[in-house]
Amino acid sequence: MKVLVVGGGGREHAVIRKLKENPEITELYALPGNGGIARDAVCVPIGAKDIPAITAFAQEQKIDYAVVTPDDPLVLGCVDALEAVGVPCFGPRANAAIIEGSKVFAKNLMKKYGIPTAAYETFSDLDEALGYLENAPIPTVVKADGLALGKGVIIAQTREEAVEAVTEMMQGKKFGASGERVVIEEFLEGPEVSVLSFTDGKTMVPMVSSMDHKRALDNDGGLNTGGMGTVAPNPYYTDEIAERCMKEIFLPTMEAMNAEGRTFRGCLYFGLMLTKDGPKVIEYNCRFGDPETQVVLPLLESDLFTVMRAVTEGRLAETEVRFADRHACCVILASRGYPEAYEKGFPLEIPEAVCDSVYVAGAKLIPARQDKTGGAELLVTNGGRVLGCTAVADSLEQAIRDAYAVAAQVHFENAYCRSDIGQRALKAAAQ
Numbered sequence: 001m002k003v004l005v006v007g008g009g010g011r012e013h014a015v016i017r018k019l020k021e022n023p024e025i026t027e028l029y030a031l032p033g034n035g036g037i038a039r040d041a042v043c044v045p046i047g048a049k050d051i052p053a054i055t056a057f058a059q060e061q062k063i064d065y066a067v068v069t070p071d072d073p074l075v076l077g078c079v080d081a082l083e084a085v086g087v088p089c090f091g092p093r094a095n096a097a098i099i100e101g102s103k104v105f106a107k108n109l110m111k112k113y114g115i116p117t118a119a120y121e122t123f124s125d126l127d128e129a130l131g132y133l134e135n136a137p138i139p140t141v142v143k144a145d146g147l148a149l150g151k152g153v154i155i156a157q158t159r160e161e162a163v164e165a166v167t168e169m170m171q172g173k174k175f176g177a178s179g180e181r182v183v184i185e186e187f188l189e190g191p192e193v194s195v196l197s198f199t200d201g202k203t204m205v206p207m208v209s210s211m212d213h214k215r216a217l218d219n220d221g222g223l224n225t226g227g228m229g230t231v232a233p234n235p236y237y238t239d240e241i242a243e244r245c246m247k248e249i250f251l252p253t254m255e256a257m258n259a260e261g262r263t264f265r266g267c268l269y270f271g272l273m274l275t276k277d278g279p280k281v282i283e284y285n286c287r288f289g290d291p292e293t294q295v296v297l298p299l300l301e302s303d304l305f306t307v308m309r310a311v312t313e314g315r316l317a318e319t320e321v322r323f324a325d326r327h328a329c330c331v332i333l334a335s336r337g338y339p340e341a342y343e344k345g346f347p348l349e350i351p352e353a354v355c356d357s358v359y360v361a362g363a364k365l366i367p368a369r370q371d372k373t374g375g376a377e378l379l380v381t382n383g384g385r386v387l388g389c390t391a392v393a394d395s396l397e398q399a400i401r402d403a404y405a406v407a408a409q410v411h412f413e414n415a416y417c418r419s420d421i422g423q424r425a426l427k428a429a430a431q
Protein backbone atom coordinates (compact mmCIF):
# COMPACT_ATOMS: atom_id res chain seq x y z
CA MET A 1 0.00 0.00 0.00
CA LYS A 2 1.06 3.56 -0.64
CA VAL A 3 0.81 5.81 2.39
CA LEU A 4 1.57 9.50 2.79
CA VAL A 5 2.17 11.45 5.98
CA VAL A 6 1.62 15.22 5.94
CA GLY A 7 4.14 17.12 8.10
CA GLY A 8 7.86 17.28 8.75
CA GLY A 9 8.75 17.36 12.45
CA GLY A 10 9.89 14.95 15.15
CA ARG A 11 6.31 13.84 15.68
CA GLU A 12 5.95 12.86 12.03
CA HIS A 13 9.27 11.02 12.22
CA ALA A 14 7.93 8.98 15.16
CA VAL A 15 4.68 8.25 13.29
CA ILE A 16 6.59 7.19 10.17
CA ARG A 17 8.93 4.87 12.10
CA LYS A 18 5.96 3.17 13.67
CA LEU A 19 4.05 2.89 10.38
CA LYS A 20 7.10 1.24 8.82
CA GLU A 21 6.64 -1.76 11.12
CA ASN A 22 3.67 -2.79 8.97
CA PRO A 23 4.85 -4.84 5.97
CA GLU A 24 1.68 -4.00 4.01
CA ILE A 25 3.06 -0.49 3.50
CA THR A 26 5.28 -0.71 0.45
CA GLU A 27 5.74 3.01 -0.22
CA LEU A 28 5.81 5.72 2.41
CA TYR A 29 5.94 9.43 1.57
CA ALA A 30 6.45 12.45 3.83
CA LEU A 31 5.16 15.87 2.69
CA PRO A 32 7.47 17.69 3.19
CA GLY A 33 9.34 15.50 5.73
CA ASN A 34 12.88 16.64 6.55
CA GLY A 35 16.52 15.63 6.06
CA GLY A 36 16.35 13.11 8.91
CA ILE A 37 13.00 11.63 7.93
CA ALA A 38 14.51 11.00 4.48
CA ARG A 39 16.14 7.90 5.97
CA ASP A 40 12.71 6.36 6.62
CA ALA A 41 10.40 7.77 3.94
CA VAL A 42 10.50 9.45 0.55
CA CYS A 43 10.37 13.19 1.26
CA VAL A 44 8.47 15.28 -1.27
CA PRO A 45 8.94 19.07 -1.19
CA ILE A 46 5.27 19.97 -0.75
CA GLY A 47 4.42 22.18 2.23
CA ALA A 48 2.04 20.79 4.88
CA LYS A 49 -0.37 23.69 4.26
CA ASP A 50 -0.38 23.41 0.46
CA ILE A 51 -3.60 21.42 0.28
CA PRO A 52 -4.11 21.60 -3.51
CA ALA A 53 -0.58 20.24 -4.07
CA ILE A 54 -1.09 17.53 -1.44
CA THR A 55 -4.31 16.29 -3.05
CA ALA A 56 -2.78 16.47 -6.54
CA PHE A 57 0.18 14.38 -5.35
CA ALA A 58 -2.14 11.85 -3.69
CA GLN A 59 -4.10 11.45 -6.91
CA GLU A 60 -1.06 11.24 -9.19
CA GLN A 61 0.65 8.67 -6.98
CA LYS A 62 -2.59 6.74 -6.32
CA ILE A 63 -2.06 7.00 -2.56
CA ASP A 64 -4.10 4.44 -0.60
CA TYR A 65 -4.10 6.15 2.80
CA ALA A 66 -3.02 9.48 4.28
CA VAL A 67 -2.07 10.49 7.81
CA VAL A 68 -2.43 14.20 8.55
CA THR A 69 -0.71 15.15 11.81
CA PRO A 70 -0.03 18.94 12.06
CA ASP A 71 -2.69 21.37 13.33
CA ASP A 72 -2.63 23.82 10.39
CA PRO A 73 -3.58 21.43 7.56
CA LEU A 74 -6.20 19.76 9.77
CA VAL A 75 -7.84 23.08 10.61
CA LEU A 76 -7.59 24.13 6.95
CA GLY A 77 -9.48 21.01 5.81
CA CYS A 78 -6.71 18.79 4.44
CA VAL A 79 -8.62 15.65 5.44
CA ASP A 80 -11.82 16.90 3.78
CA ALA A 81 -9.89 17.63 0.58
CA LEU A 82 -8.16 14.24 0.51
CA GLU A 83 -11.40 12.40 1.22
CA ALA A 84 -13.05 14.33 -1.59
CA VAL A 85 -10.58 12.78 -4.02
CA GLY A 86 -11.13 9.33 -2.54
CA VAL A 87 -8.17 9.02 -0.18
CA PRO A 88 -9.09 7.64 3.28
CA CYS A 89 -7.34 9.57 6.06
CA PHE A 90 -6.31 9.47 9.67
CA GLY A 91 -7.18 12.82 11.21
CA PRO A 92 -10.29 14.88 11.89
CA ARG A 93 -12.19 16.86 9.28
CA ALA A 94 -12.08 20.65 9.56
CA ASN A 95 -15.43 20.82 11.34
CA ALA A 96 -13.97 18.71 14.17
CA ALA A 97 -10.41 20.13 14.08
CA ILE A 98 -11.99 23.39 15.24
CA ILE A 99 -11.71 21.94 18.75
CA GLU A 100 -8.07 23.10 18.52
CA GLY A 101 -8.51 25.77 15.83
CA SER A 102 -10.72 27.96 18.01
CA LYS A 103 -10.25 28.25 21.76
CA VAL A 104 -13.57 30.11 21.93
CA PHE A 105 -15.26 27.08 20.34
CA ALA A 106 -13.49 24.68 22.73
CA LYS A 107 -14.39 26.71 25.82
CA ASN A 108 -18.03 27.11 24.78
CA LEU A 109 -18.25 23.37 24.06
CA MET A 110 -16.98 22.55 27.54
CA LYS A 111 -19.38 25.02 29.15
CA LYS A 112 -22.37 23.69 27.19
CA TYR A 113 -21.64 20.04 28.04
CA GLY A 114 -20.37 20.49 31.62
CA ILE A 115 -16.79 19.38 30.94
CA PRO A 116 -14.48 20.65 33.71
CA THR A 117 -12.20 23.52 32.62
CA ALA A 118 -10.98 26.90 33.90
CA ALA A 119 -13.73 29.52 34.30
CA TYR A 120 -13.54 32.04 31.45
CA GLU A 121 -14.97 34.91 29.44
CA THR A 122 -14.54 35.49 25.70
CA PHE A 123 -14.19 38.89 24.05
CA SER A 124 -14.17 40.26 20.53
CA ASP A 125 -14.19 43.89 21.67
CA LEU A 126 -11.00 45.37 23.14
CA ASP A 127 -12.74 47.82 25.48
CA GLU A 128 -14.93 45.11 26.93
CA ALA A 129 -11.89 42.91 27.53
CA LEU A 130 -10.03 45.77 29.22
CA GLY A 131 -13.09 46.58 31.32
CA TYR A 132 -13.28 42.97 32.49
CA LEU A 133 -9.59 42.98 33.44
CA GLU A 134 -10.12 45.87 35.89
CA ASN A 135 -11.62 43.44 38.39
CA ALA A 136 -10.36 40.06 37.17
CA PRO A 137 -8.52 37.88 39.70
CA ILE A 138 -4.74 37.94 39.17
CA PRO A 139 -2.81 35.93 37.95
CA THR A 140 -5.00 35.51 34.92
CA VAL A 141 -4.54 33.72 31.61
CA VAL A 142 -5.01 35.38 28.22
CA LYS A 143 -5.39 33.19 25.12
CA ALA A 144 -5.65 34.13 21.46
CA ASP A 145 -8.64 32.36 19.88
CA GLY A 146 -6.88 30.80 16.90
CA LEU A 147 -3.66 28.90 16.17
CA ALA A 148 -0.55 30.85 17.19
CA LEU A 149 2.33 28.36 17.02
CA GLY A 150 1.82 27.54 20.70
CA LYS A 151 2.67 31.13 21.62
CA GLY A 152 -0.85 32.50 21.99
CA VAL A 153 -1.11 31.85 25.75
CA ILE A 154 0.04 34.48 28.25
CA ILE A 155 0.05 33.78 31.99
CA ALA A 156 -0.23 37.34 33.33
CA GLN A 157 1.17 37.74 36.84
CA THR A 158 0.03 41.37 37.06
CA ARG A 159 -2.93 43.39 35.76
CA GLU A 160 -0.54 45.42 33.59
CA GLU A 161 0.77 42.29 31.88
CA ALA A 162 -2.77 41.14 31.18
CA VAL A 163 -3.71 44.52 29.70
CA GLU A 164 -0.58 44.48 27.55
CA ALA A 165 -1.28 40.93 26.30
CA VAL A 166 -4.89 41.68 25.40
CA THR A 167 -3.95 44.94 23.68
CA GLU A 168 -1.17 43.31 21.65
CA MET A 169 -3.46 40.50 20.54
CA MET A 170 -6.58 42.50 19.74
CA GLN A 171 -5.20 45.85 18.64
CA GLY A 172 -1.58 45.11 17.69
CA LYS A 173 -2.72 41.95 15.82
CA LYS A 174 0.31 40.13 17.25
CA PHE A 175 -1.13 36.81 16.07
CA GLY A 176 -3.05 38.20 13.10
CA ALA A 177 -6.66 37.05 12.82
CA SER A 178 -6.00 34.41 15.54
CA GLY A 179 -6.07 37.22 18.14
CA GLU A 180 -9.21 39.03 16.99
CA ARG A 181 -11.07 37.16 19.71
CA VAL A 182 -9.52 36.30 23.07
CA VAL A 183 -10.33 34.04 25.99
CA ILE A 184 -9.50 35.34 29.46
CA GLU A 185 -9.53 32.52 31.96
CA GLU A 186 -8.96 31.50 35.52
CA PHE A 187 -5.40 30.58 36.48
CA LEU A 188 -5.28 26.93 37.51
CA GLU A 189 -2.63 25.14 39.52
CA GLY A 190 -1.53 21.53 39.69
CA PRO A 191 0.54 18.97 37.77
CA GLU A 192 -0.05 18.87 34.01
CA VAL A 193 -0.69 15.66 32.11
CA SER A 194 -0.96 15.05 28.37
CA VAL A 195 -3.29 12.27 27.28
CA LEU A 196 -3.47 11.42 23.59
CA SER A 197 -6.39 9.26 22.57
CA PHE A 198 -7.61 7.35 19.55
CA THR A 199 -11.26 7.89 18.76
CA ASP A 200 -13.55 7.02 15.87
CA GLY A 201 -16.47 8.94 17.38
CA LYS A 202 -17.95 5.79 18.92
CA THR A 203 -15.10 4.47 21.03
CA MET A 204 -12.46 6.37 22.97
CA VAL A 205 -9.11 4.70 23.66
CA PRO A 206 -6.69 6.80 25.70
CA MET A 207 -3.01 6.11 25.04
CA VAL A 208 -0.36 5.94 27.76
CA SER A 209 -0.17 9.31 29.58
CA SER A 210 2.83 11.62 29.28
CA MET A 211 4.49 14.71 30.72
CA ASP A 212 5.83 17.56 28.58
CA HIS A 213 8.56 20.01 29.64
CA LYS A 214 7.55 23.25 27.96
CA ARG A 215 10.05 25.74 29.36
CA ALA A 216 13.40 26.31 27.67
CA LEU A 217 15.63 26.03 30.76
CA ASP A 218 16.21 23.68 33.68
CA ASN A 219 13.81 23.84 36.65
CA ASP A 220 11.07 25.09 34.32
CA GLY A 221 12.78 28.43 33.79
CA GLY A 222 12.98 30.55 30.64
CA LEU A 223 10.47 30.95 27.87
CA ASN A 224 7.74 28.59 26.71
CA THR A 225 8.85 26.39 23.82
CA GLY A 226 7.25 23.75 21.63
CA GLY A 227 8.48 21.22 24.24
CA MET A 228 12.01 20.35 25.41
CA GLY A 229 11.37 16.75 26.41
CA THR A 230 8.79 14.24 27.57
CA VAL A 231 8.36 11.15 29.69
CA ALA A 232 5.66 8.47 29.64
CA PRO A 233 3.78 7.35 31.59
CA ASN A 234 3.11 10.41 33.76
CA PRO A 235 3.35 9.33 37.44
CA TYR A 236 0.72 11.87 38.52
CA TYR A 237 -1.86 10.15 36.32
CA THR A 238 -3.04 7.34 38.59
CA ASP A 239 -5.62 4.70 37.61
CA GLU A 240 -8.15 6.51 39.75
CA ILE A 241 -7.58 9.82 37.96
CA ALA A 242 -7.65 8.04 34.58
CA GLU A 243 -11.04 6.58 35.40
CA ARG A 244 -12.35 9.97 36.44
CA CYS A 245 -11.01 11.63 33.26
CA MET A 246 -12.68 8.99 31.11
CA LYS A 247 -16.02 9.60 32.78
CA GLU A 248 -15.89 13.37 33.23
CA ILE A 249 -13.80 14.52 30.26
CA PHE A 250 -12.93 12.04 27.49
CA LEU A 251 -16.30 10.40 26.80
CA PRO A 252 -18.27 13.63 27.36
CA THR A 253 -16.02 15.40 24.82
CA MET A 254 -16.51 12.67 22.21
CA GLU A 255 -20.25 12.74 22.77
CA ALA A 256 -20.38 16.55 22.74
CA MET A 257 -18.68 16.63 19.34
CA ASN A 258 -21.15 14.03 18.03
CA ALA A 259 -24.09 16.05 19.39
CA GLU A 260 -22.75 19.13 17.58
CA GLY A 261 -22.58 17.20 14.30
CA ARG A 262 -18.77 17.39 14.41
CA THR A 263 -17.76 13.76 14.95
CA PHE A 264 -14.05 13.62 15.75
CA ARG A 265 -12.06 10.79 14.16
CA GLY A 266 -8.32 10.71 14.74
CA CYS A 267 -6.07 11.53 17.67
CA LEU A 268 -7.67 13.82 20.23
CA TYR A 269 -5.16 15.29 22.67
CA PHE A 270 -6.26 16.29 26.16
CA GLY A 271 -3.99 18.78 27.95
CA LEU A 272 -5.08 18.36 31.56
CA MET A 273 -4.32 20.01 34.86
CA LEU A 274 -4.84 17.96 38.00
CA THR A 275 -6.21 20.64 40.31
CA LYS A 276 -7.31 20.21 43.92
CA ASP A 277 -10.87 20.26 42.57
CA GLY A 278 -10.17 17.43 40.16
CA PRO A 279 -8.84 17.13 36.60
CA LYS A 280 -9.63 20.03 34.27
CA VAL A 281 -9.01 20.62 30.57
CA ILE A 282 -6.32 23.22 29.80
CA GLU A 283 -6.43 22.64 26.05
CA TYR A 284 -7.58 20.28 23.35
CA ASN A 285 -5.40 19.51 20.36
CA CYS A 286 -6.82 17.85 17.27
CA ARG A 287 -3.67 15.80 16.68
CA PHE A 288 -0.73 13.95 18.20
CA GLY A 289 1.38 16.12 20.53
CA ASP A 290 4.99 16.98 19.81
CA PRO A 291 7.16 15.76 21.60
CA GLU A 292 4.61 13.53 23.40
CA THR A 293 4.35 11.28 20.35
CA GLN A 294 8.08 10.55 20.58
CA VAL A 295 7.50 8.76 23.93
CA VAL A 296 3.96 7.45 23.44
CA LEU A 297 4.36 5.62 20.12
CA PRO A 298 7.57 3.78 21.11
CA LEU A 299 5.49 2.22 23.92
CA LEU A 300 2.69 1.15 21.56
CA GLU A 301 2.87 -2.62 21.08
CA SER A 302 -0.06 -2.86 18.67
CA ASP A 303 0.37 -2.06 14.99
CA LEU A 304 -0.18 1.67 14.42
CA PHE A 305 -1.38 1.36 10.82
CA THR A 306 -4.01 -1.21 11.88
CA VAL A 307 -5.23 1.08 14.66
CA MET A 308 -5.32 4.12 12.36
CA ARG A 309 -7.37 2.34 9.72
CA ALA A 310 -9.76 1.07 12.39
CA VAL A 311 -10.27 4.70 13.48
CA THR A 312 -11.00 5.77 9.89
CA GLU A 313 -13.41 2.89 9.33
CA GLY A 314 -15.18 3.13 12.70
CA ARG A 315 -13.91 -0.25 13.93
CA LEU A 316 -11.89 0.94 16.92
CA ALA A 317 -14.04 -1.03 19.41
CA GLU A 318 -12.89 -4.33 17.84
CA THR A 319 -9.25 -3.36 17.57
CA GLU A 320 -6.57 -4.04 20.13
CA VAL A 321 -4.56 -1.03 21.31
CA ARG A 322 -1.93 -2.28 23.73
CA PHE A 323 0.90 -0.36 25.37
CA ALA A 324 4.03 -1.84 26.95
CA ASP A 325 4.20 -1.62 30.72
CA ARG A 326 7.53 0.22 30.43
CA HIS A 327 8.86 3.79 30.53
CA ALA A 328 10.03 6.19 27.84
CA CYS A 329 11.96 9.45 27.90
CA CYS A 330 12.64 11.88 25.05
CA VAL A 331 15.29 14.60 25.35
CA ILE A 332 15.13 17.36 22.74
CA LEU A 333 18.38 18.74 21.34
CA ALA A 334 17.73 22.32 20.25
CA SER A 335 19.79 25.06 18.66
CA ARG A 336 21.19 27.34 21.36
CA GLY A 337 19.02 30.45 21.57
CA TYR A 338 15.74 28.67 20.77
CA PRO A 339 12.88 29.68 21.14
CA GLU A 340 14.32 33.10 20.26
CA ALA A 341 17.02 33.76 17.67
CA TYR A 342 19.32 30.86 16.79
CA GLU A 343 21.70 29.86 14.01
CA LYS A 344 21.16 26.97 11.65
CA GLY A 345 23.09 25.17 8.93
CA PHE A 346 25.51 23.28 11.21
CA PRO A 347 26.50 19.76 10.13
CA LEU A 348 24.66 17.11 12.12
CA GLU A 349 26.23 13.79 13.06
CA ILE A 350 23.96 10.95 14.11
CA PRO A 351 25.98 7.73 14.54
CA GLU A 352 24.37 4.67 12.92
CA ALA A 353 24.18 2.93 16.30
CA VAL A 354 21.70 5.48 17.68
CA CYS A 355 19.75 6.35 14.51
CA ASP A 356 16.74 4.31 15.58
CA SER A 357 16.54 6.25 18.86
CA VAL A 358 16.55 9.65 17.17
CA TYR A 359 13.54 11.48 15.75
CA VAL A 360 14.62 14.39 13.59
CA ALA A 361 12.60 17.61 13.74
CA GLY A 362 14.70 20.32 12.09
CA ALA A 363 17.35 19.22 9.61
CA LYS A 364 17.86 19.29 5.88
CA LEU A 365 20.02 17.42 3.43
CA ILE A 366 22.46 19.37 1.30
CA PRO A 367 22.80 17.29 -1.88
CA ALA A 368 26.18 15.91 -2.91
CA ARG A 369 27.98 18.43 -5.11
CA GLN A 370 28.73 17.58 -8.69
CA ASP A 371 31.43 20.29 -8.89
CA LYS A 372 35.19 19.91 -8.49
CA THR A 373 34.98 19.95 -4.69
CA GLY A 374 32.82 16.82 -4.89
CA GLY A 375 31.30 17.37 -1.42
CA ALA A 376 29.27 14.43 -0.17
CA GLU A 377 25.61 14.69 0.87
CA LEU A 378 25.41 16.49 4.19
CA LEU A 379 22.77 16.67 6.92
CA VAL A 380 22.62 20.13 8.53
CA THR A 381 20.51 21.68 11.28
CA ASN A 382 17.51 23.62 10.03
CA GLY A 383 15.34 24.54 13.00
CA GLY A 384 15.08 25.48 16.67
CA ARG A 385 14.24 22.01 17.85
CA VAL A 386 16.65 19.83 15.90
CA LEU A 387 15.90 16.32 17.12
CA GLY A 388 14.63 14.18 19.97
CA CYS A 389 16.51 11.29 21.58
CA THR A 390 14.14 8.63 22.90
CA ALA A 391 14.84 5.62 25.09
CA VAL A 392 12.50 2.92 26.41
CA ALA A 393 13.39 0.97 29.55
CA ASP A 394 11.84 -0.98 32.42
CA SER A 395 12.22 1.95 34.82
CA LEU A 396 11.87 5.69 34.36
CA GLU A 397 15.31 6.23 35.84
CA GLN A 398 16.89 3.95 33.24
CA ALA A 399 14.90 5.50 30.38
CA ILE A 400 16.17 8.96 31.38
CA ARG A 401 19.76 7.72 31.61
CA ASP A 402 19.54 6.00 28.24
CA ALA A 403 17.95 8.99 26.49
CA TYR A 404 20.75 11.25 27.71
CA ALA A 405 23.31 8.63 26.63
CA VAL A 406 21.87 8.78 23.09
CA ALA A 407 21.93 12.60 23.20
CA ALA A 408 25.62 12.48 24.16
CA GLN A 409 26.40 10.66 20.92
CA VAL A 410 24.71 13.16 18.61
CA HIS A 411 26.77 16.17 17.62
CA PHE A 412 26.18 19.57 16.10
CA GLU A 413 27.52 23.00 16.91
CA ASN A 414 25.52 25.05 19.40
CA ALA A 415 23.47 22.06 20.56
CA TYR A 416 21.47 22.67 23.72
CA CYS A 417 19.28 20.46 25.89
CA ARG A 418 17.74 20.68 29.32
CA SER A 419 19.57 18.51 31.82
CA ASP A 420 16.54 17.74 34.00
CA ILE A 421 14.04 16.04 31.70
CA GLY A 422 12.10 13.51 33.79
CA GLN A 423 13.43 14.64 37.17
CA ARG A 424 10.08 16.00 38.35
CA ALA A 425 8.41 12.75 37.30
CA LEU A 426 11.05 10.74 39.19
CA LYS A 427 10.38 12.73 42.36
CA ALA A 428 6.62 12.34 41.95
CA ALA A 429 6.99 8.60 41.41
CA ALA A 430 9.06 8.29 44.59
CA GLN A 431 6.34 9.91 46.72
Ligand code: AMP
Nearest residue numbers: 118141150153185186187188189282283
Ligand atom coordinates in the same frame (compact mmCIF):
# COMPACT_ATOMS: atom_id res chain seq x y z
P1 AMP B 1 -1.15 25.92 25.60
O1 AMP B 1 -0.38 26.69 24.56
O2 AMP B 1 -2.63 26.07 25.51
O3 AMP B 1 -0.64 24.51 25.70
O4 AMP B 1 -0.78 26.56 27.00
C1 AMP B 1 0.55 26.66 27.33
C2 AMP B 1 0.74 26.43 28.80
O5 AMP B 1 0.14 27.49 29.53
C3 AMP B 1 0.06 25.18 29.34
O6 AMP B 1 0.79 24.03 29.14
C4 AMP B 1 -0.08 25.53 30.79
O7 AMP B 1 1.14 25.29 31.46
C5 AMP B 1 -0.31 27.02 30.78
N1 AMP B 1 -1.73 27.32 30.95
C6 AMP B 1 -2.68 27.39 29.99
N2 AMP B 1 -3.88 27.69 30.54
C7 AMP B 1 -3.69 27.80 31.87
C8 AMP B 1 -4.55 28.08 32.99
N3 AMP B 1 -5.84 28.33 32.85
N4 AMP B 1 -3.99 28.11 34.22
C9 AMP B 1 -2.66 27.89 34.40
N5 AMP B 1 -1.82 27.62 33.38
C10 AMP B 1 -2.32 27.57 32.15
Ligand code: GLY
Nearest residue numbers: 212227289290291
Ligand atom coordinates in the same frame (compact mmCIF):
# COMPACT_ATOMS: atom_id res chain seq x y z
N1 GLY C 1 3.46 19.32 23.27
C1 GLY C 1 2.30 20.10 23.17
C2 GLY C 1 1.68 20.13 21.82
O1 GLY C 1 1.96 19.34 20.96
O2 GLY C 1 0.86 21.01 21.61
